[in-house]
Amino acid sequence: MSHSHKLTHFDRLSLLGTLLAPLLPAFLTNNPLPNGAPWSLLNSHTNYYEESPNTGVIRAYDFTISRGQLAPDGVQREVLMINGGFPGPTIEANWGDTIQVTVHNQIEDEGVALHWHGFLQTGTPWEDGSPAVTQCPIAPGKSYTYKLHANLYGSSWYHSHYSAQYAGGLTGPIVIHGPPSIELEQYDIDIGPVMLSDWYHAEYFDLVEQTMTNTNFAPVYADNNLINGKMNFNCSTLLPRRNSTPPCFDNAGISKFRFKRGKKHLLRLINSGSEGLQRFSIDGHILKVVSNDFVAINPYETKVVTLGIGQRTDVVVTANGELDAYWMRSNVSTICSFNNSPDAVAAIYYDDTDDKLEPASQAWNVPDPGTCANDDLDITTPVMELRVPDHDLYLEMPIELFVNGSGVTLWFMDGVSFRGNYNSPTLLLANLGNLTFEEEWNVRNLKDSKSVRVNVINNSNTSHPIHIHGFNMYILHEGLGPWDGTIINPHNPIRRDVYQLRPDGHLVIQFDAAANPGVWPFHCHIAWHVSAGFFIQFLTNPEEVAKMRVPNVVAETCREWAEWTGTNIPAQIDSGL
Template identity: 30%
Template structure:
């Protein structure tokens, strides 16, 4: 296997090295780039080294030079509990541990995999390493793209992994090389941003260790095996609900922890085990990788969690008993192994929309002696608690009905957490924003007479029978552009015809309650931007949207539910009341994903200093799939970084036809 010529060209730019053309083989030990092959100013710089990705999982030191970490992936249509698992479902435990056996929830199911794993191969590197991933699409008839959630892609926005925004989708039978600097320390992750592949298995962890972590004294160990990725899982490929069936409502059948769970009470598949030693303190990295509508409620039997980070940003330590997360969020916490030696349940329940489904997943926290094989611990002797035998909630983080900035109660909003970084960004906190954007999220029942007419060929989701819905932001349902905006900006020839926003709607929208078009909003490079997110649902309900922005992180300056008297005039109320409930001394947390409370709002702000086209969207797969998103353009076209000259390009093709064109 060889690393081809392009690798060094790309990574040399990322390392601020003068461009040179050379190649070398990938070997099992680190390989130097021989100085006699280098050109120009590269002679004055430390020699770059390429390492197989697994060798980048290490203790990090600020004195160590960064590495180039290389991974090779195959995207494949596959099966959980497929033939690689052979007799696993018939009680042969050895077969359950075959390296290519994906057990999922113990039921057979078509899926997509990365290197025949789910979650996919972990990426664990040190800050300022360069991540290089060759993604080969071996799925028949499916294109793909991988988004690196939490990485802002400064200087390499074409590596963000959003089809038809930052790149062309990767066609079957081809390989695309992602290469970017791991600048954003913390717990990040990756997932497909194509179709519904995330819900079918294309997810994985991407951890960037910080050698100068401000909370380092609070834990003894930061182990790779203590990444805790939660995902939902169905008995069928999720395309069954695209757009959906009259006879059955979309449903979550299981909750998985690191790709393992059990459907109902089957016992022939293993559970995930987290091993600890008595008296030690461990950093756990929670990744909420759900695709459907369930927030996840995490509890660890008889143990508390000291939260020290969210979405990669350090926060002041905050101890909780229950941690709720929504799709896209990450929370790092320290667990002190201070209980009697034994095994304890790690319990994850699907809540809110999923309460009626009564689903939860389990893993095991084990104090077992190191001489006991982990495989034995993955089949606990004791049964997990019954659904109705609940653990006490205690202090709960991130409940969407909580009152924020209310001290001494048992509910803590994500907004209550305080940044614990080097400085407090007074200028951003106190600034009068250059632009305020008000973004209302909603799911609207479609007009079936229009939906099933000649004008109705658009995305939608069937909830049940004839009840069909479309996702919107500001009453606009997003459609993808026909070419990647970042890569081919020369094809942007008529803003008014090609795009829309709430101040400009195409004539075709006249007379309709919603508009279906490519929703794009532009801000100036360098602006302080305040984005006020609000839920426009008509009814109080246990349902809320996770909002994610690409290319940035933001601070939260206010958050909560709207008062009853404001529900009939939400936008006007938010425009009139620009004050925040945040105490002046509060140092707001940095996030890139946040849940919008039902009939509530979140005020966020950031500096628009990363030029490009960046997707903003609800992180529920079906909501984005039916249009709940928009593109944020930061800067003028001539201010955007230019992709490499040989970067793939794509778009419409129509042979001119006399009398038609």
């Protein structure tokens, strides 16, 4: 069903992807600036795992989470919104600031927990936002205030970790300003976040239900692909949902950006989708990669950047094109993802070019290699160098599909399909000295291990973006088949919090467990795979966890959740995460 009404950007209540979106500063200046910058004499070579500034500045945000009708690509559907919009507000802070976010849950029938992706939460694991792991969900009608220390810097995002809610719209970008890389030729303009996300016209609960009643592993396919929450859709191709056709508006509008000719522009790419492996490019422009996740890297050039779910890549782009307008593109790999959606496009206008002009640029001829992998490990090395430490624990974790007694296809991670208990978070039990956990919680007690090496063995023909909470992983090796024992760049391997695991391949990572006592999820970041049990949790240094003084408000959140569930039954049809 097509309507003549043209949906404007303002109907979607987000400035992201509009020409009104503010450019970002080098850093926020509304606090004292010793030695000219908030981080004083610290620089891009400072070991931020051991030393980070403490500015004493609190950046306060207030989020109200609710349901409402929006049409990000012209197809109207129920969307989970933050402060009435999608995507959620940009959180912005300086390295060393404290971010304070008060979350009000106005969803009537579900809990909420927000995860601050990539934040180490050193000494404050209860702020990680993982229900059944580090907290109880925020009950309907209740609030919780998260407090986060920005001890890393770069680009990231936040999202709900309650079931697959973030597929329903609960996402937003985070920018932590930090010292520029000494090795990097400086950029002139910070364009800000560029969020890439596959999009579904069905509501997220229906998609979870489809996943969790799946008796023949029929995949969930995306309907569209968005850049900063915007894209067009051909209404004539819209299929009915639940025996009805939702309103659809042609020409909803795409995201738009403005470049200044001759200037260098920083773009903060974020894959905030549910399943799709994104391939990002700008017609006629080379992308200089300068950061992956929260780790500045020695720059290299490419025409296409590959991002798995949860990954971030900062690129510097010089506006040296001859045309006045160019297409920005992001397509989901149809080889590596279950996706038949059109490529996402956005328009880039040079200087004062009329923003009604349709770009005539041509895409780069860079075919999808079909490897489902990130860029080669030997070309991605961090600016702040760290060699791989000796490990004192080695784990092998096979990944497998299996069919349960009801005929539903689920994921095994190291022999268990995870299912959490919202009322009994692992962290709070460990803090009380209770280290006896249900098998389906899939807890690995690492005891006093200092550095843990994990070989994730993919016994499926599907790729997986593997994410760890609380740490940056050293990425030691990845590839097809079994690991041969070699390490790429042992003196300075890339460190990330998400990395692609190839189909029928391996991913060897290491993390310094002793550096961050707590309970930390380790999982595939594809929403439907987490729902189907692809999740494990590491308990690190339990003796120190038992000594932690967890704020009373965390226990109060559990009491509120217990009270709500005493008279309401939460519709937890999946793993819970």
